[in-house]
Amino acid sequence: MRLLLLSDIHANLEALEACLQAAPEYDEIVNLGDVVGYNASPNEVCSRVRALGGAVVRGNHDRACAGLSDLSEFNLSAAMSARWTQTTLDHEHTEWLRQLPQGPLSKPGLLGVQFVHGSPRGEDEYLLSAPTALLDFDEPPRGDLIFFGHTHLQGGFVYNGGRPNYFAPQFEETKGLIQWRMPLLARERYLINPGSVGQPRDNDWRAAFALYETEIGFPGSVTFYRTPYDVQSAQARVLAANLPERLATRLALGR
Numbered sequence: 416m417r418l419l420l421l422s423d424i425h426a427n428l429e430a431l432e433a434c435l436q437a438a439p440e441y442d443e444i445v446n447l448g449d450v451v452g453y454n455a456s457p458n459e460v461c462s463r464v465r466a467l468g469g470a471v472v473r474g475n476h477d478r479a480c481a482g483l484s485d486l487s488e489f490n491l492s493a494a495m496s497a498r499w500t501q502t503t504l505d506h507e508h509t510e511w512l513r514q515l516p517q518g519p520l521s522k523p524g525l526l527g528v529q530f531v532h533g534s535p536r537g538e539d540e541y542l543l544s545a546p547t548a549l550l551d552f553d554e555p556p557r558g559d560l561i562f563f564g565h566t567h568l569q570g571g572f573v574y575n576g577g578r579p580n581y582f583a584p585q586f587e588e589t590k591g592l593i594q595w596r597m598p599l600l601a602r603e604r605y606l607i608n609p610g611s612v613g614q615p616r617d618n619d620w621r622a623a624f625a626l627y628e629t630e631i632g633f634p635g636s637v638t639f640y641r642t643p644y645d646v647q648s649a650q651a652r653v654l655a656a657n658l659p660e661r662l663a664t665r666l667a668l669g670r
């Protein structure tokens with residue numbers, strides 16, 4: 416089983432298309448949420464994501480842009496883009512976003528594997544520290560391999576008792592399409608973020624995604640990817656939509 420893991424696409428069509436082009440062969444996609452928000456192609460990205468199929472976990476921006484929660488938790492530029500998205504989204508996409516399931520999701524045949532947006536404890540939680548990770552490892556139903564998004568940081572936490580350890584992919588190249596494969600061990604537990612497709616925040620502007628490969632009886636591996644994309648075109652759409660300039664400039668900075 417090969418699962419393509421996408422998260423935090425955030426209405427960035429150029430980044431999504433680049434990831435799909437760069438992706439290796441896969442059986443199915445699991446999307447960890449925040450399909451929309453921030454960037455300027457919400458309808459195009461919803462259409463593409465829906466056509467791709469697979470499982471989609473709801474993100475906090477999906478919830479807000481679909482009108483299921485208010486914008487009081489959002490900073491100014493996030494709130495402005497959410498309001499713009501609400502008025503721009505086609506009705507059918509709004510309805511689709513409204514019915515997305517909140518995590519944790521699981522998949523038949525993948526025992527102990529969970530898919531969430533923020534963390535097992537909540538779709539709005541930022542999983543950034545070892546103490547938080549420890550609480551999330553303990554949260555029922557206690558997954559051994561938990562895929563999350565929301566932080567826009569590629570990497571996560573490894574736990575084999577004691578204190579969870581943070582890790583990030585050890586890419587050897589800094590340019591072009593790159594990948595780093597991490598074998599999973601049966602004695603360890605993992606919280607893993609494939610990174611953000613459409614608004615990376617780990618000082619690398621390239622679009623991020625991951626592939627989870629597993630066979631029955633083996634823990635498998637996760638391969639992390641970064642791919643260049645047409646960032647200027649994504650920025651031009653943000654500016655043409657009169658969204659805050661910062662949402663365009665941050666794309667080229669990766670933060």
Ligand SMILES: [Fe+2]
Nearest residue numbers: 423449476565
């Ligand atoms: Fe996000």
